[in-house]
Amino acid sequence: MQYLLLLYSNEKAWENLSEKDQEEGAAAYGAYTEALAQAGALVGGNRLRPTDTATRVSVADGKPQVLDGPYADSKEQLGGYYLIEAADLDAAIAWAARCPGAYHGIIEVRPIWPMD
Amino acid sequence: MDDACQLDAKATARRATELVARRSYGKLVAFLAARSRDLAAAEDALADAFAAALAEWPRGCPANPEAWLLTVARRKLIDGARRQRSGEAALEHWQWIADEVDAADDDAAIPDQRLALMFACTHPAIDAGVHAPLMLQTVLGLDAKRIASAFLTSPAAMSKRLVRAKDKIRQAGIPLRVPEREELGTRLSGVLEAIYAAFTDGWSDPGGADTGRSDLTEEALFLARLAAGLLPREPEALGLLACLLHAHARRCARRNVDGDYVPLTEQDTARWDAAMIDEAEALLRRACRQGRIGRYQLEAALQSVHAERRCGAGVNWTAALQLYDALATLTDSPVVAINRALAIAELRGAEAALAELPDLAADARLGEYQPYWATRADLLARAGRAHEAQAAYAIAIGLESDEAVRRFLRGRQDACAHGPTGGG
Numbered sequence: 001m002q003y004l005l006l007l008y009s010n011e012k013a014w015e016n017l018s019e020k021d022q023e024e025g026a027a028a029y030g031a032y033t034e035a036l037a038q039a040g041a042l043v044g045g046n047r048l049r050p051t052d053t054a055t056r057v058s059v060a061d062g063k064p065q066v067l068d069g070p071y072a073d074s075k076e077q078l079g080g081y082y083l084i085e086a087a088d089l090d091a092a093i094a095w096a097a098r099c100p101g102a103y104h105g106i107i108e109v110r111p112i113w114p115m116d
Numbered sequence: 117m118d119d120a121c122q123l124d125a126k127a128t129a130r131r132a133t134e135l136v137a138r139r140s141y142g143k144l145v146a147f148l149a150a151r152s153r154d155l156a157a158a159e160d161a162l163a164d165a166f167a168a169a170l171a172e173w174p175r176g177c178p179a180n181p182e183a184w185l186l187t188v189a190r191r192k193l194i195d196g197a198r199r200q201r202s203g204e205a206a207l208e209h210w211q212w213i214a215d216e217v218d219a220a221d222d223d224a225a226i227p228d229q230r231l232a233l234m235f236a237c238t239h240p241a242i243d244a245g246v247h248a249p250l251m252l253q254t255v256l257g258l259d260a261k262r263i264a265s266a267f268l269t270s271p272a273a274m275s276k277r278l279v280r281a282k283d284k285i286r287q288a289g290i291p292l293r294v295p296e297r298e299e300l301g302t303r304l305s306g307v308l309e310a311i312y313a314a315f316t317d318g319w320s321d322p323g324g325a326d327t328g329r330s331d332l333t334e335e336a337l338f339l340a341r342l343a344a345g346l347l348p349r350e351p352e353a354l355g356l357l358a359c360l361l362h363a364h365a366r367r368c369a370r371r372n373v374d375g376d377y378v379p380l381t382e383q384d385t386a387r388w389d390a391a392m393i394d395e396a397e398a399l400l401r402r403a404c405r406q407g408r409i410g411r412y413q414l415e416a417a418l419q420s421v422h423a424e425r426r427c428g429a430g431v432n433w434t435a436a437l438q439l440y441d442a443l444a445t446l447t448d449s450p451v452v453a454i455n456r457a458l459a460i461a462e463l464r465g466a467e468a469a470l471a472e473l474p475d476l477a478a479d480a481r482l483g484e485y486q487p488y489w490a491t492r493a494d495l496l497a498r499a500g501r502a503h504e505a506q507a508a509y510a511i512a513i514g515l516e517s518d519e520a521v522r523r524f525l526r527g528r529q530d531a532c533a534h535g536p537t538g539g540g
Contacts (some may be wrong), residue, residue, distance in 0.1 A: 090291055111288045
């Protein structure tokens with residue numbers, strides 16, 4: 001099965017880290033990504049630019065409505081994701097628990113709903 | 117075949133299916149859903165298979181009823197998968213089941229994966245409130261209506277929660293698997309907690325006066341036996357079974373002949389089920405020999421202290437207090453704190469016990485917890501504070517839904533107005 005790991009954390013906390021801490025954080029993600037790849041579990045993944053860069057789009061009366069900012073204002077923001085291959089939810093949870101993001105935020109584990 | 121004979125055959129077949137249903141339902145569901153994780157489909161197919169058995173078995177019961185049921189059930193599952201065109205994967209899966217069933221044409225060869233099913237039902241990714249209902253349904257085949265009645269909710273609401281939980285198991289890929297060693301301890305406590313919940317939710321009406329509410333204590337005992345039988349090296353699984361057997365052994369003594377409520381320390385020990393208590397004691401000894409103490413072993417040991425009254429001895433309150441102290445370090449349960457205060461009352465007097473009662477201001481749950489107020493009232497009465505006792509009894513009575521217990525509390529309330537300690 002495939003699962004999407006959604007990494008939520010306080011993006012301001014990241015911005016406030018020292019350069020050295022940011023480097024260490026990036027290295028931890030690098031090692032985690034490498035471990036996923038080595039295990040053959042990595043399907044895809046990336047980090048996201050902060051929510052300042054977000055744009056909301058919806059269509060009303062046939063016209064696109066474009067707004068500045070993220071969809072939801074909350075303490076934690078979606079900062080990145082991994083798409084992984086795992087045998088079952090327990091295996092996906094085990095990967096989520098190893099993710100550096102789980103130490104300073106929340107990982108939401110969502111099963112992929114394949115399109116036929 | 118003449119009519120009488122046919123009737124007889126029908127009755128025999130019905131009894132045979134009921135017996136297999138009770139003994140094998142969970143085993144068959146677990147087997148059918150082990151790989152697909154589709155509990156709903158497994159249950160539907162099995163329901164069809166049982167209906168077929170009722171029609172066919174009067175002409176002769178099969179030698180291997182479980183294998184017979186599985187053969188019919190997997191045929192239904194394959195037909196269903198074909199009809200819904202649910203893809204090659206599903207068909208392949210049911211074909212695999214078919215091969216397994218053919219290989220296991222003897223009932224004894226069908227693997228028992230009920231333990232894995234119980235772990236799936238109590239997975240932390242599933243809402244804890246539905247753990248016990250889900251286990252009662254998938255392992256024992258109880259319908260939502262019966263479960264809803266025990267858990268004081270509507271059948272429609274219960275049914276919805278069960279469907280949602282089963283959907284989650286299938287769609288999120290929750291495995292039917294016994295966890296690895298390092299995880300087993302924490303996951304097992306989830307299983308045991310759910311069994312305990314199934315037992316206590318059916319427990320508060322020992323007289324069966326409330327006929328509209330179903331009692332699931334027998335079912336919970338079945339689950340506890342199953343867990344203890346499948347995990348003989350887990351002392352807490354044995355401890356839970358011991359604890360439930362102790363409680364169940366006293367079910368008849370909780371009411372006197374007039375249907376009045378009788379508290380534990382005043383129960384007629386002749387009305388306790390001696391064989392059941394012996395079984396509980398033996399289980400607890402087996403559990404303790406493994407040297408890993410836990411909540412359920414401590415609770416069973418406490419019951420065991422009370423059970424000593426059978427031999428004409430009084431309750432050893434010093435031992436009871438030690439056990440409550442140990443339990444209190446494991447849990448912040450108000451039930452433990454309240455019972456601990458009662459043990460203190462026996463050893464050091466009612467005023468000392470009142471000082472040890474948990475603080476109402478610190479724990480909001482206590483305000484609407486009947487045993488807290490009943491205990492407080494009892495201790496106040498014993499300390500000679502009749503006015504305060506009466507007020508506390510009034511609150512306890514207001515919080516109690518069981519008429520027999522309400523009657524008992526009203527009796528105590530009256531006694532402290534007229535009794536020797538009722539000074540004013």
